[in-house]
Amino acid sequence: MNRTFDDLEKQKLETINCTMCGYCKAVCPVFIDVGWDSASPRGRMILAYGLLTGEIEPDLSIADRLFQCTNCTDCMRRCPSNAKCPDVVRAARREMVKLGFVRPAQKMLVDNIETTGNIFADPELNLPEQDGPNLLFIGCQHLSRPNATKKTIRLLDRIGIQVGIMQEVCCGFPLEIMGFTDAHAEQKKRFEDRFKSDSRPVITLCPSCLVHLQHHYQPSASHILQEIDRRLDSIPLTPQTGKVTYHDPCDLSRGAKIIDEPRRILKKMGYDLVEMTNSGNQSRCCGGGGGILTWDAEIADHLSKRRIEEAVATGADMVVTACATCEQTLKKGTRMYAEASGTQPIPVRHLLDLLSKAIA
Amino acid sequence: MPSIPLRNPSPAALEKLTQIVGSDRIRTTVAELYAYAFNAGMHRAMPGAVVQPKDPSQIAAIVSLANEHDFVIIPRGSGTSLCGHTTAVAGGLMIDLQEMNRIKEIKPGDLICVVEPGVICDRLNAALKKHRFFIPGPASSEVATLGGMVASNSSGDKALKYGATRDYVLGLEAVMPTGEIARFGTRTIKNSSGYQMEKLMVGMEGTLGIITEITLRMAPLPQKTAACVASFKHLSQAGRTVADIIGTPILPVQLELMSHACIEAVNKATKLNLPPAGGMLLIACDGHPEAVRSEIELIRSICSRNEAFRVDYTEDPKRIEELWKGRKQMIPSLSALKPEFATVMLADDMAVPISKVPDAIVGFEDIERQYDILIPTYGHAGDGNLHTKVLLNPENPEHWMQAKRAVESIYDLVLKLGGTVTGEHGVAMSKAEYFKKERADSIPFMRAIKRALDPRNIMNPYKIFDWDDGFLSHLRYPVEVSK
Numbered sequence: 001m002n003r004t005f006d007d008l009e010k011q012k013l014e015t016i017n018c019t020m021c022g023y024c025k026a027v028c029p030v031f032i033d034v035g036w037d038s039a040s041p042r043g044r045m046i047l048a049y050g051l052l053t054g055e056i057e058p059d060l061s062i063a064d065r066l067f068q069c070t071n072c073t074d075c076m077r078r079c080p081s082n083a084k085c086p087d088v089v090r091a092a093r094r095e096m097v098k099l100g101f102v103r104p105a106q107k108m109l110v111d112n113i114e115t116t117g118n119i120f121a122d123p124e125l126n127l128p129e130q131d132g133p134n135l136l137f138i139g140c141q142h143l144s145r146p147n148a149t150k151k152t153i154r155l156l157d158r159i160g161i162q163v164g165i166m167q168e169v170c171c172g173f174p175l176e177i178m179g180f181t182d183a184h185a186e187q188k189k190r191f192e193d194r195f196k197s198d199s200r201p202v203i204t205l206c207p208s209c210l211v212h213l214q215h216h217y218q219p220s221a222s223h224i225l226q227e228i229d230r231r232l233d234s235i236p237l238t239p240q241t242g243k244v245t246y247h248d249p250c251d252l253s254r255g256a257k258i259i260d261e262p263r264r265i266l267k268k269m270g271y272d273l274v275e276m277t278n279s280g281n282q283s284r285c286c287g288g289g290g291g292i293l294t295w296d297a298e299i300a301d302h303l304s305k306r307r308i309e310e311a312v313a314t315g316a317d318m319v320v321t322a323c324a325t326c327e328q329t330l331k332k333g334t335r336m337y338a339e340a341s342g343t344q345p346i347p348v349r350h351l352l353d354l355l356s357k358a359i360a
Numbered sequence: 361m362p363s364i365p366l367r368n369p370s371p372a373a374l375e376k377l378t379q380i381v382g383s384d385r386i387r388t389t390v391a392e393l394y395a396y397a398f399n400a401g402m403h404r405a406m407p408g409a410v411v412q413p414k415d416p417s418q419i420a421a422i423v424s425l426a427n428e429h430d431f432v433i434i435p436r437g438s439g440t441s442l443c444g445h446t447t448a449v450a451g452g453l454m455i456d457l458q459e460m461n462r463i464k465e466i467k468p469g470d471l472i473c474v475v476e477p478g479v480i481c482d483r484l485n486a487a488l489k490k491h492r493f494f495i496p497g498p499a500s501s502e503v504a505t506l507g508g509m510v511a512s513n514s515s516g517d518k519a520l521k522y523g524a525t526r527d528y529v530l531g532l533e534a535v536m537p538t539g540e541i542a543r544f545g546t547r548t549i550k551n552s553s554g555y556q557m558e559k560l561m562v563g564m565e566g567t568l569g570i571i572t573e574i575t576l577r578m579a580p581l582p583q584k585t586a587a588c589v590a591s592f593k594h595l596s597q598a599g600r601t602v603a604d605i606i607g608t609p610i611l612p613v614q615l616e617l618m619s620h621a622c623i624e625a626v627n628k629a630t631k632l633n634l635p636p637a638g639g640m641l642l643i644a645c646d647g648h649p650e651a652v653r654s655e656i657e658l659i660r661s662i663c664s665r666n667e668a669f670r671v672d673y674t675e676d677p678k679r680i681e682e683l684w685k686g687r688k689q690m691i692p693s694l695s696a697l698k699p700e701f702a703t704v705m706l707a708d709d710m711a712v713p714i715s716k717v718p719d720a721i722v723g724f725e726d727i728e729r730q731y732d733i734l735i736p737t738y739g740h741a742g743d744g745n746l747h748t749k750v751l752l753n754p755e756n757p758e759h760w761m762q763a764k765r766a767v768e769s770i771y772d773l774v775l776k777l778g779g780t781v782t783g784e785h786g787v788a789m790s791k792a793e794y795f796k797k798e799r800a801d802s803i804p805f806m807r808a809i810k811r812a813l814d815p816r817n818i819m820n821p822y823k824i825f826d827w828d829d830g831f832l833s834h835l836r837y838p839v840e841v842s843k
Contacts (some may be wrong), residue, residue, distance in 0.1 A: 051840050
């Protein structure tokens, strides 16, 4: 059957120039878990190439592999040929969605955003508006934990960052990452209607919102940890104790290159920071990225459990992260790990929550 | 070459396979078969099924089934071979050994370790490091499996001092083409007990059996490493220096050469700012600290004698890593020379006698000019192993024909210089045509061994001496090239 894949066609050169060396297999969390080659970044490049050349017909086995990618982008970091596998996967996903390869959980997420403006289908999911010289973009995940987020806003106020808050709509990141082109375009319009005329500097709480906003709307958008880090010396903190390990969210570390800031903050708070084997720009996905939760929750569970195993191996008393999705995923991982190993679950905390408590 | 008949497992054979390994260990989905059609080389062909066995007895049962039902078998590790070793040209059953990945023993007192074939080289080295040992691996050591390394006798940039994989294989277990499980070699460092069958299995590229366990000797981790980078106005000066160092004699652990074009490419693509030069040597020595210092001193004086205009020296591990960055950045740097071009695995790892390295490089540059095609050269000059990277538009048949002519000239030159068409990647499909010229006298005996051990031609057929379709066949790129 002759098909045209307009989106994927733009990535043709990437699929051809990939040398197929397979170095990406060593870092892909999904391949490490699944063990079959089609589940590796190279495998996905090959499948994309096959779709483009018409040598293979789209089917569920191909969709599975494309949507199982967590978009952690570690393959791109490791690639000696600088091949952009995540871009290829996204383009291939768009084609698969057009052909109807959609899971109910994805459809629900899209419907939620379209009908309520957020991923949780909660029309009330917003904080009261307020004025300020900076615009705080809270994001769906942090809006869903209003008490903690209010404390974060107070924290910002305490350290001298006055932020404005508006009624938000989802930035559209989940739609783009899952390949829902039309829904993403629609959401982009809605987002622009709400925010385009606002020229204030944007501060975000969510790493994924950050990279999405930087890419589509405001390249200078910053993350709250950067703002805190800049003022770290003047922030009064109650000294904390304990050995912690920090899980880098993929979008924050490889996406926004924010690696040192959370570590400086943790050390300043008094924690003894120990690193996992895979950390910093080589951090490993917790299983919550790239929309995998809407396609293959089983693999996501495996990934989060593996990440907890890595954290436990450091001897840390607590896992700290800076992403609400990572936090939730790792909390599930820690429960699964504890059940399987018969040990006490290692606590997982969001750095912003720890900071709110520690500020004197 | 007449078209190759497919010998895939029949539905009845697949049913029996399920009984052997369980349904969760077999894949026949489009995604899996298409993914396993490809590897790191430039050829591709789809298998009829893929299986991930767990132990030698399952593999033995599978091979017996293959004999009974007449389907072929292609063993595969990580799929990082570069010459079509694991390309399923006759279809068949691909046996993916990645899940057989136990490190079974590490015996420092016996100087050996025992591993399953799916163990990744770097993972083994991480385990050996605790005992202060290592196994030298190829550049792809973070993903290459030990089984694949043995089957292709791979090596890397430490081969000059530490040798190739074959030098570490003391014994192995394999499922032979007729289904028997055989043990070859010993657990001893020395053995004179008959035919060295374990060595016969090294470099057999999956044509003589499936390796299921490997006993390896280990090398002690060096106490210290120091490095220097020497820049020369002319490539020939760098070439002479290589021969002088080796002839002293000094055996550096790494002795890499970069031509002017490669230095330029790295500088263009990175911020390394390597000094512009006609040729550059990256040299590292390892061992006892005093021996390392004295060797490096000697090397520096040899470089100066050969008119190196700059020699940088360091003992700082971080700085050494940085110095090697340029070498490691070679492939992306070369690819960046022309973004619309791809680097393809054509004539990529020839080896010549060490003293002939400068002749080879100058000859390759002449060929590059003659055929108006980009063929930058770099490589492990210390052991005579040179890499060229042919850059072309893989969708353009004319480029392939030009490259073919250039590659033929390269191989002719290499053979004329007394070299081999492959120093570390193997033969399989990409090198078969010129391998047969290089080893014409050996081929009847190799073929006799293959026919004797694999009478039904089950194991990875049509490879090495049995590949007659040139190197532009079964290309993985979207192009039709007349051969």
